[in-house]
Amino acid sequence: MNGNNRHAIVLGGSIAGLLAARVLTEHFEQVTLIERDALPTGAEPRKGVPQGRHLHALLARGYQALVALFPGFKTDLLEAGAVISDLSNDVRWYQGGYSVNFNSGIEAVFISRPTLEWLIRQRVVALPNLALRPSCAVTALTTTADQQQVTGVMIHDRQTNEDETVTADLVVDATGRGSHIPKWLTQLGYATPEESTVNVGVSYATRLYRRTVSDDQAKALLNVPVAPLEKRGGGVFPIEHNGWLATLTGYQDDEAPKDEQGFLAHAHSLPAQEIYELLKNAEPLSDIATYNYPASRRRHYEQLTRFPIGLITVGDAVCSFNPIYGQGMTVCALEALVLDKWLRSATQQNQPRDSRQFFTLIAKVIDVPWALAKGADTVKASPNLLDRYLNRLKKVSQHDKVVSLAFIKVVQLLAPPASLFHPRIVLRVLLGSWRRDQAKRSLKTAWRTV
Ligand SMILES: Cc1cc2nc3c(=O)[nH]c(=O)nc-3n(C[C@H](O)[C@H](O)[C@H](O)COP(=O)(O)OP(=O)(O)OC[C@H]3O[C@@H](n4cnc5c(N)ncnc54)[C@H](O)[C@@H]3O)c2cc1C
The missing domain is CATH 3.30.70 (Alpha-Beta Plaits)
Known part of the structure; x- marks a missing residue:
């Protein structure tokens, strides 16, 4: 590890923060995870994550990423009582009609959000170079005099009621949707990211x-x-x-x-x-x-032309998705894998870490789930050819296993949306809906002749 890989700080100890911390422990001598809440000793809902009481789906791609980050995690899940079953066979999925059930070979994990977070936290706090600072609220960033580089954070320790400065070579913000980074950037004389909502x-x-x-x-x-x-x-x-x-x-x-x-x-x-x-x-x-x-909200950090050295932001702080589509935690996990790649490449090339490069990389991870959620949530007066094709595809997937599997893989972020336009799928979609229309027509004719 070189001179600027001594200490990293993560702000916020929810899913994005925990997963980022896990990756950082491989690249920094010491990692400190700072969380405002007094963390419960077991799997309980907590104030800083009010959404934790609600249903949380872990997409199949997110599950894969968690297992990659924590080998043996399936055993942890099962020991904690998670139900792991087949994503199609064991799910009665209704979206304008029931999807056909078949053995997809893709595992679905059912577990409460507090238990999932607690399992991940157990793994992270067990890492030897990780220090957890619960009950500490981050109140400001500290920088070099020219404000080009973030050097750490100011925190308020709620237990001792004292303020403290913690210095670091890299600060990772994972404080969620309410992140103060845009406000703090303005105070430092930087532009704030454009927002899509x-x-x-x-x-x-x-x-x-x-x-x-x-x-x-x-x-x-x-x-x-x-x-x-x-x-x-x-x-x-x-x-x-x-x-x-x-x-x-x-x-x-x-x-x-x-x-x-x-x-x-x-x-x-x-x-x-x-x-x-x-x-x-x-x-x-x-x-x-x-x-x-x-509202779903995406902050376009990747578009900023100036950004301080030594600071990045991840998770809901960058993009918060309509929760109905269950994408948030999976995107956090994918961003953690990107963080690993970004840090590795900077070290291998012996180059300073460029935060804007990191934002460009995570933008690619965010693009697809954002487009899927936005597409589903945007009301269009007149659907175009693409919308009509996708509507047909969803209908056909109610009875066609091949089309259904292709659709599931895209929604679960296992395959790119382009896979829905593979000639084999297109043919089945067109034929499938044609066959259904034919069946309807012959039924109508039969009625008329009765
Ligand atoms: C109702 C609802 C349902 C959802 N359902 C799903 C789902 O089915 N599947 C899915 O994948 N995702 C779902 N999500 C999204 C998911 O909850 C988030 O994507 C996930 O929690 C990751 O968010 P995060 O770690 O970036 O931020 P958060 O979970 O918001 O955590 C932010 C953390 O930062 C801490 N913090 C905040 N400010 C400070 C500060 N100043 N100093 C120190 N610490 C601070 C907070 O206490 C908290 O621990 C849902 C969201 C909602 C609202």
């Missing part, structure tokens, strides 16, 4: 229930609304300790319910009736938690 106005209501069926009999249920026609959705996942975690969602003025009666009524109104059938007799184990998410 997609107003979604989605509300969440979540409740934990007792599960009486075993892990291998439990099917996850998902009802993803087809925007803009449908405003309501929901999901029920089998999680650790024989739990069913049920989240109901609503778009815009059709808010997710806050009370027991409304909760069941909302479930009853969903096209995927299996959700209501499961919940109506299940025993609730918690109150109903709610969350309102206004």
Whole structure:
């Protein structure tokens, strides 16, 4: 390790921060993870991550990345009680119709968000060159006199009630959507990143229930609304300790319910009736938690022409996605892999670390999930050819396993969207919908002749 690889600091100890810290321990002599919350000793929800009570899907690509970062992580998950099953066979997936069930060979992990974060934290705090500073709020950046380089941070220790300066060769901001970096950049005389937003106005209501069926009999249920026609959705996942975690969602003025009666009524109104059938007799184990998410927001750090040396930002602080598509944690994991690559290449080439290069690299990771979420959330007056093709593809995937698998792989970030335009898939989509239309037409003719 060279002279400027002595100490790295990570701000924020949620998923993005923990995964960044894991990577940094391979490149720096010492890594300090600074978290504002007093961290619980076990797997519990906490103040700094209010979304933690709600259903969190881990996309298949994110699961792969976690296993790459923490070899043997599947065992950790299973020992903590996670339910791991087949992404198609064991999920009743409704999006304008039920998807066909078949053995996809792709594993799906069902676990509560606090337990997942706790498992990752256990792995990270066990790293010998990692120091965790809970109950410490970062209050400012420190820089060289010319403000060209970030040299560390000011923190307020909530336990001792003292302020302190912590110096570092690299500061990684992972403080989430509310990150102060844009404000601090302005104070240092830098431009702030442009922001792209997609107003979604989605509300969440979540409740934990007792599960009486075993892990291998439990099917996850998902009802993803087809925007803009449908405003309501929901999901029920089998999680650790024989739990069913049920989240109901609503778009815009059709808010997710806050009370027991409304909760069941909302479930009853969903096209995927299996959700209501499961919940109506299940025993609730918690109150109903709610969350309102206004808009997907992407900060385009990659477009800035000037940026201080020694600072980068990751996770929701860069891009926060409509949670319905379950992309956030997976993007954090992919960014951690990029961080590793970026640090490795700077060391190999014996070059100073260029933060703008890092932002260019993570922009490529963000582009696809951002486009997928934005495409699904953008209401178009008249769908173009591409939209019509994708709509057909989704319909055909309800009965065609090959098309369904191709679609699943794209949504799970395992394959690029271009794979949906492979001639084999295009043919099946066109033929599949033609066959269905033919069937409908012959049914109509048959009726007329009766
Ligand atoms: C309702 C909802 C449902 C979601 N569902 C899914 C899902 O199904 N699948 C999925 O992959 N993602 C989902 N997400 C997104 C996911 O929660 C985030 O992507 C994930 O938590 C990673 O975020 P992060 O680590 O960047 O930031 P956060 O999780 O927001 O964490 C930021 C951390 O920084 C700390 N912090 C903040 N300020 C300071 C400070 N000044 N000093 C020190 N520490 C500080 C906070 O305490 C916190 O620990 C969902 C989000 C929401 C809102």
